[in-house]
Every structure is written in structure tokens, then in C-alpha cells.
Amino acid sequence: MQVSAAPQNRWGRNWVFILAVAGSTIGLGNVWKFPHLVSENGGGAFLIVYLLCVVLLGAPMMMAELALGRAAHASPIQAIRFAAQENGASKHWALIAITSLLTGFLVFAFYSVVSSWVLAYFFASAAGGLEEAGSQSLEASFAALLYDPLALLIWHSAFVVLVAGVLFKGVRGLDHSIRVLMPALLVLIVFYLIILSFYGNWRAGVEYLRVIDFSTISLSSVITALSHAFFTLSLGLGVLLAYGRYLPDKTDIGQSVMLILLIDAVVGVAFGVLVFGFIEADMVSSSRGPGLLFVSLPFSFDTIGAGNWLAAGFFLMVTIAVWTSTVALLEPLVQATEDTMNCSRRTAVTLVSLMVWAVGVFALLSFNVMESWRIAGMTVFDLLDFVSAKILLPVTALLLVVFVGWQLKPAFLQQALATKPWLFHVWRWLIRFFVPVLLMLIVSSSLNSRF
Ligand code: TRP
Numbered sequence: 001m002q003v004s005a006a007p008q009n010r011w012g013r014n015w016v017f018i019l020a021v022a023g024s025t026i027g028l029g030n031v032w033k034f035p036h037l038v039s040e041n042g043g044g045a046f047l048i049v050y051l052l053c054v055v056l057l058g059a060p061m062m063m064a065e066l067a068l069g070r071a072a073h074a075s076p077i078q079a080i081r082f083a084a085q086e087n088g089a090s091k092h093w094a095l096i097a098i099t100s101l102l103t104g105f106l107v108f109a110f111y112s113v114v115s116s117w118v119l120a121y122f123f124a125s126a127a128g129g130l131e132e133a134g135s136q137s138l139e140a141s142f143a144a145l146l147y148d149p150l151a152l153l154i155w156h157s158a159f160v161v162l163v164a165g166v167l168f169k170g171v172r173g174l175d176h177s178i179r180v181l182m183p184a185l186l187v188l189i190v191f192y193l194i195i196l197s198f199y200g201n202w203r204a205g206v207e208y209l210r211v212i213d214f215s216t217i218s219l220s221s222v223i224t225a226l227s228h229a230f231f232t233l234s235l236g237l238g239v240l241l242a243y244g245r246y247l248p249d250k251t252d253i254g255q256s257v258m259l260i261l262l263i264d265a266v267v268g269v270a271f272g273v274l275v276f277g278f279i280e281a282d283m284v285s286s287s288r289g290p291g292l293l294f295v296s297l298p299f300s301f302d303t304i305g306a307g308n309w310l311a312a313g314f315f316l317m318v319t320i321a322v323w324t325s326t327v328a329l330l331e332p333l334v335q336a337t338e339d340t341m342n343c344s345r346r347t348a349v350t351l352v353s354l355m356v357w358a359v360g361v362f363a364l365l366s367f368n369v370m371e372s373w374r375i376a377g378m379t380v381f382d383l384l385d386f387v388s389a390k391i392l393l394p395v396t397a398l399l400l401v402v403f404v405g406w407q408l409k410p411a412f413l414q415q416a417l418a419t420k421p422w423l424f425h426v427w428r429w430l431i432r433f434f435v436p437v438l439l440m441l442i443v444s445s446s447l448n449s450r451f
Contacts, residue, residue: 009073011246012175018256019182020174021062022263023324024239026185028114029232030264031318032292035208035272037228041221043211047269049222053229054261057438060430061235061397062257064404067416069244070253075335076101076238079245080403089407096403097238099396101336104237106388108329109359110381114290115322116152116159116364120145121294122315125308142294146367156360159326164353166327167334170345171246174327181320188317189270196277199304205277209269223445226438231389232264234325236397238332245335254419254427293318330356359384390446398439405432 011017038046072082077097084093145151166177196202234240247253275292278300301310330352337348366373366380375383404413405428414424 009171009246010248011171014248014251014256016175016178017243017247017251018259018263020178020324020328021066021234021240021243021256021260022267023178023182023185023321024234024243024328025232025260025264025325026267026321027232027325028111028318028322029228030268030271031275031321032290033228034232034268035275036292037224038272039208039276041224042213042216044209045212045214045217046221046225047209048212049217050225050229051265053222053225053438054233054265056430057226057435058229058233058235059257059261060427060435061230061401062233062240062260063253063417063419063427064401064431065235065238065240066244066247066253066257067413068404069241070247070249070251071412071416073245075245075339076241076332077336078339079241083403083408083412087408087412089403093399093403093407096396096399097241097336099392100236100238100241100400101333103388103392103396104239104329104332105356105359106384106392107237108326108333108356110363110384110388111322111329112159112163112326112356112360113152113156113363113381115319115326116155117145117290117294118315118318118322119159119162120151120155121298122312122319125298125311125315128308138295138299139291142290149365149368152364152367153361156364157357160353160357160360162323163326163330164349166323167330167349168346174331177327178324181324185317185320185324186267188313188320189267189274192274192314192317193270195310196274200274200277200300202273202277204280205273205275208272208276220445223441227394227442227446230394230397230442232268233261234328236393236400237329238336239328242332242335243328250418252419253417254423391443394439394442394446398436398443401431401435401439405436 011020038044038050068079068083069076071086072079074082077094080097081091081094083089084091166173169176196205230236244253275297279292279296280300297314298311301308301314304310330349333352333356334345334348337343337352338345341348341351343351363381363384366382371379373380378386410428413428414421417424417427419427
């Protein structure tokens with residue numbers, strides 16, 4: 001079942017692989033969710049809890065997914081099948097790969113819609129369209145965009161084309177794009193930190209972390225931290241299986257994962273500093289999510305002067321962040337389509353892009369034409385978010401850790417991870433006992449919050 005180990009099927013360099021996975025993890029979660037969560041949940045105290053979740057839940061799961069992908073050097077469905085076969089487990093475990101692909105498909109549908117707004121704002125600000133806009137008119141123009149199905153359709157289509165473009169040439173194309181996009185992203189972040197020290201309120205930026213208030217940490221904030229770690233680390237969607245497929249056999253997965261987590265955490269904190277440094281704290285809590293990005297930030301840049309340029313650069317930075325995330329989201333679907341339909345990479349990319357484009361259209365129409373269509377009180381957009389991110393995702397992950405922890409043999413896993421013996425033992429203990437309990441906590445709280 002193993003595909004050929006031809007070098008064109010591998011990442012060119014290990015750092016490119018590390019940046020590719022980091023690129024998938026750095027996205028909207030870091031930009032608009034993390035700063036808000038930290039400020040609402042006890043500042044630095046939440047950061048500490050979150051980092052613990054990353055180490056205890058995120059790291060072991062990320063290692064497991066990468067190892068499975070690499071062991072088979074095949075698409076996610078094949079990879080799970082291969083592991084099951086090698087370890088004498090039932091081949092029905094491949095179902096995990098199918099549910100994770102389905103979840104990735106749904107996540108892409110709502111994620112790409114928001115990404116296309118970011119793209120629209122990049123062009124609007126670069127063209128000078130946000131000039132002289134007060135916060136009220138910025139709010140009005142954001143609302144106007146959401147009520148304009150045609151504009152949304154155009155931006156959504158453009159964004160899907162951008163994503164498909166990167167994927168078209170397989171891992172070679174991916175590798176080349178990451179080499180440009182990720183350094184550009186990191187340079188932009190540093191650039192904005194410098195700008196902040198001149199024009200923004202650097203002290204306010206750091207202040208939100210300096211408040212360390214453990215009294216606000218409750219079970220529910222721990223679960224929030226767990227779910228956030230889970231989403232921002234791109235777990236449970238087959239993405240890491242798909243990226244792991246292209247890893248050379250000798251790469252130490254444990255070490256690579258540590259670096260990836262470090263990059264994600266540093267970037268997360270940097271975005272927090274930027275958000276709180278540029279935007280007044282009370283505005284941050286009142287305008288979380290879309291309002292933060294599309295109304296408050298351009299408004300702050302406008303107040304500084306040179307609003308359009310600063311906004312354009314910022315939206316370019318976020319565009320890159322969501323671009324590298326959405327590319328990662330589609331990769332497993334493309335690989336699976338290539339394999340199951342036995343078609344070329346190009347056909348697979350075209351087919352998958354058309355499908356996600358079509359579902360995305362429903363998501364974007366739910367802001368205007370289809371706004372009154374509700375299922376269980378939710379619009380299509382909210383429903384996609386709820387079913388995929390809150391339900392399917394943790395359930396799939398739970399099945400995956402049970403499979404890895406309880407069905408696969410240590411010798412197989414040790415070889416698949418190619419990491420240090422002590423790390424392997426700690427990892428295996430976490431995956432068998434600790435991670436499943438944490439995931440059950442996430443699942444039960446998502447179910448409770450809705451029903
Ligand atoms: N990690 C991304 C973010 O923080 C979102 C995301 C979740 C994702 N799962 C993913 C991206 C899988 C790529 C692949 O915004």
C-alpha cells in the first residue's frame with residue numbers, strides 16, 4: 001500500500017514542513033478568538049491554562065496524526081487502513097478518516113466565507129476604500145457587505161480559486177507557496193509590532209497578559225481553553241495526516257511538533273498584543289469576532305492616520321494566515337479524492353474546490369437572502385460551525401485517540417514517531433489515558449451548551 005518514496009512526494013526541507021503545519025494552525029482562531037478569550041478569562045492565568053492544554057492535549061494528538069500519515073505515506077483514508085491492517089485491527093476504523101474529511105469539508109465551508117471577507121477588506125483598504133470612515137460608517141459598510149450576495153459571491157469565488165491554485169501542483173506547489181507565504185506572514189507580524197511601538201499603545205498590548213487572575217478560572221474556562229487549543233491546532237480533520245504523508249521517514253516528529261507549537265503560541269500572543277495595543281480594551285470585549293477585525297481595527301488605524309495603508313497591510317497579513325489554513329483544510333480532501341476516484345491531482349483539486357465552493361454559497365447566502373432559514377434556531381452558517389467544530393470534530397478526535405492508544409502496537413508507533421524513547425513513553429501514556437478524558441469533557445460540554 002505504500003506509495004513510492006520518490007523525493008517529489010516529500011517536503012523539500014524540514015523547516016518548510018514545520019512552517020506548513022504552523023501555517024495551518026495560525027488562522028482566525030489566533031487573530032480574533034484568542035485575544036478575546038484571554039481578556040475574558042483571567043488574562044495571563046488563562047494563557048497558562050491554555051498552554052497546559054496545548055502540551056497535554058494538543059501535542060500528543062498532533063504527534064499521533066502526523067505519525068499515522070507518515071507511516072503509510074498515503075492519503076488519510078489509506079493511512080488509517082494501513083495502520084489498522086499492520087496492527088491486526090478492524091478495517092472499519094477507516095471510518096474515522098471519513099468523518100474527519102466530512103468535518104473538514106464543513107469547516108472549510110464556513111471558514112472560507114469569513115476568509116473571503118478578509119480578502120475583500122484587503123482590496124478595499126488597498127484601493128483607499130476605507131478612508132475617512134468613522135466607526136459607524138465602518139460598521140455600516142461591513143453590514144452592507146454581508147447584505148450583498150453578489151459581492152460575497154465574487155469574493156468567495158476568488159478566495160476558492162486562490163486556495164485551489166496553491167494545491168494544483170501537489171506537494172511541490174504547496175512547498176513553494178509555503179516558502180513565500182509563511183516568511184511574509186512572520187515579517188508582517190514583526191512589522192506591526194514595530195509600528196505598534198511607535199503609534200499604538202504597547203503597554204496596553206502587554207497589559208492584558210500581565211493581569212494574572214486565577215480566581216476567574218473555572219471548569220468552564222478550562223473547557224474553553226481545551227476546545228480552543230483543539231481548534232487552533234488544526235486537530236481532528238485529517239490535515240496532519242495529509243501533511244505527515246509527505247514527511248521523510250527519519251524526521252523526529254516529537255521535535256518538530258514542539259517547534260510548531262512554539263510558533264503557534266508566540267504568534268497567538270503577538271496577535272493578542274497587536275489587538276490590545278491598537279484597540280481600546282473595552283472595544284475589544286464589546287466587538288469580538290468579525291466586529292473586531294472588520295470594524296474596530298480599521299477604525300483604530302484610521303485614528304492613527306495612514307489608515308488605509310495600515311489596514312491594507314493588516315488584512316494582507318490575515319489573508320495569508322487564513323490562506324495557509326484553508327489550503328491545509330482542503331489537502332486531505334484532495335488526497336482522498338485522488339485516491340478513491342483514481343484521478344489526477346488537477347481533477348481532484350477542481351472537483352473538491354467546486355464542491356466546497358457550492359456549500360460555501362449556502363453559508364454566505366445565510367447572511368442575506370436565506371437569513372430566515374433556520375434549523376434548530378441556527379442559520380446555515382451557524383449550523384455548519386456548530387455541527388462541524390463543536391460536535392463532529394471532538395467525537396472524531398476521540399475515536400482517533402482510542403484507535404491510536406488502544407489498537408496500535410507500541411513497536412509500530414515507536415517507528416512511526418521516530419522520537420526519543422522518554423518522549424514516546426510520556427506520549428503513549430497521555431494518548432491512552434489523559435487525552436481521551438479531556439476530549440470527553442469537550443464533547444459533553446458542547447452537547448450541554450446546545451441541548
Ligand atoms: N487552526 C485554524 C485557526 O486557528 C483553524 C482550523 C481548525 C484549521 N482546523 C483546521 C485550519 C484544520 C486548517 C486545518 O484559525
